[in-house]
Amino acid sequence: VTAPQRPPVIWLSGSACTGCTESLLRPSHPSLEHLILDLISLDYNETLNAGAGHQAEAALQDSIHKNAGKFILVVEGAIPVKDGGVYCMIGGKPFSEIVRDTAAKAAAVVAIGSCASWGGVAAAKPNPTGCIGAPEFLKGKTVVTIPGCPPNAYNFLSTVIHFLTFKKLPALDEKGRPKFAYGRLIHENCERRPHFDAGRFALKFGDDGHRKGYCLYKLGCKGPMTFANCPAILFNDVGPGAWPVGTGHPCFGCTEEGVGFTLPLHAQA
Template sequence: MASSRRNDADGLLLERHGLDRRDFIRVCTMAAVAVGLPASVGVKWAEAAAKGLKPSVIWLHFQECTGCTESLLRTSHPALAQLILDLVSLDYCETLFAAAGYQAEDALKSAMAANAGKYICVVEGAIPTKDNGIYCKIGGKTAIDMLNEVANKAGAIIAIGSCASFGGIPAADPNPTGATGAPMILAGKTVVTIPGCPANPYNFLGTALQFVTFGTLPALDEKGRPRFAYGRVIHEDCPRRPHFDAGRFVQQFGDEGHRNGWCLYKMGCKGPVTHANCSLQPFCEVPGAWPIGIGHPCVGCTEQATAFRIPMHTTVEIEHVTPPDGYPPIKAPQGAVSAVAAGLAGLVGGALVGGGWVAAKKADGGGEKAGTKPDKGA
């Protein structure tokens, strides 16, 4: 009976979003597969959501353009933009809040108190540290103080976007506000970083739902990034990789190679050093919706040592050289011998011939003086 009532309640919830139970499970499964997790995980997500086990999310905004939030809102699986609000309980988000001022502050305090030790703290944007952090204040509190307060009671901390992960654009030289990332402020705490400019929303969704379903975080690399999304460089899975292996490179924007979709490495593509899944998980589920897909080199936005530091069209070294990387280009440059080089070669050749002839004459003369001339009767 209780199960029947629960199923009816779940059915009403799904009906509100134009989905039946089968569609709901399908969407959860698609979300799991999209971030490289088994389809069975999607079923468990659906079951957890049906039981009301939605992670409380407190979303903080600091120095940023709100692009990561906008990216999250533009997921386009069937009604997923609305469904996310039922899979994840977004209890505080300045961008999406109808409340403001004291109402917003009360909502933040209430969410922290009700879900202490269990909520997910999401950080979007860099944190300024210069002059005691006065360059970013919300409700009279600096970003540093607000982040420390919320993160101290969180069950999990996620830095979404390059700005929150390592400082991003605000931290680019000359970095006038002393901007830095959440992991640097929260040293000693585990901070999951999901860099990108903007970050892919499914990388965040997969991390958040794994935490609420299993109580664990995904395997992370040394920079705190989920390995399922950042375990390989873009170069390894780039759709233009066959052109790289064959030596077909764009030489300038608009040339024949550019029009034919050739490799953008010589135009400054940072794919060989950029760990991300952009080529496998495009934005808004639109094939080709990422820089290389629209004909522009990757700018390396997920890498602290590359993004907003190396000039956009400067070529980088290949991080993991594989055998095809050593193949000659389709049109190998042809060398030419200059007139000076030809003249020098002629002089050297003439000297060698002349020296040989003189040596031969001396050898013949020396034989006669030694009395080795052949006998007449011989």
């Protein structure tokens, strides 16, 4: 009797800081070892590959060839397209070319993190390498986006497991984000919301209001304009308060294009 084949996943990293992969290493249900040894076959991920160099590139081509039409492609990081894509070369090829060729044979494409979703930090002005996100690069193809910097690994894992279980993608919003994860504003589920409603705000880091856990809106919190489930599912399985606002830092809108990566409101005047 042969064991059932684990669903193949190919994970490509371009203009990235590796934070998205790091985020994948943190969950405990399933644990990383259960995920990659029992549930899926992670055929290529530059950070986690057992092999390196030619051996790793051969494993990638082998998986694409053997699993055409069956594998899930995950793109981490932005795709630099300026000057023919020379600003991110892997195994002698531009990353853009690798993404295009691999996506053409994938069953589904998932852009993990804000860089892969729309360019993120890598596309910050003046964007000298011409970084763009996977949906723009692969225009015309359905690309699921799991933005966040880093994204919450459970939103990624739930999307993959939904696809494997139901053989279809979860419902997506107009930006390609799964609605189960990005359907509500941070502000709707924030534990500091009663302070917002009562008009109790921290005005400076370390002031009395900040120490008492008051609302961080006046320190630049972007929770009222950011769709994500951070306050509901938290990060890294370490208990209550394990998300930015819970630790006393304003939400900086990392899951929303055009909202994140900007200065706090009071510093923009």
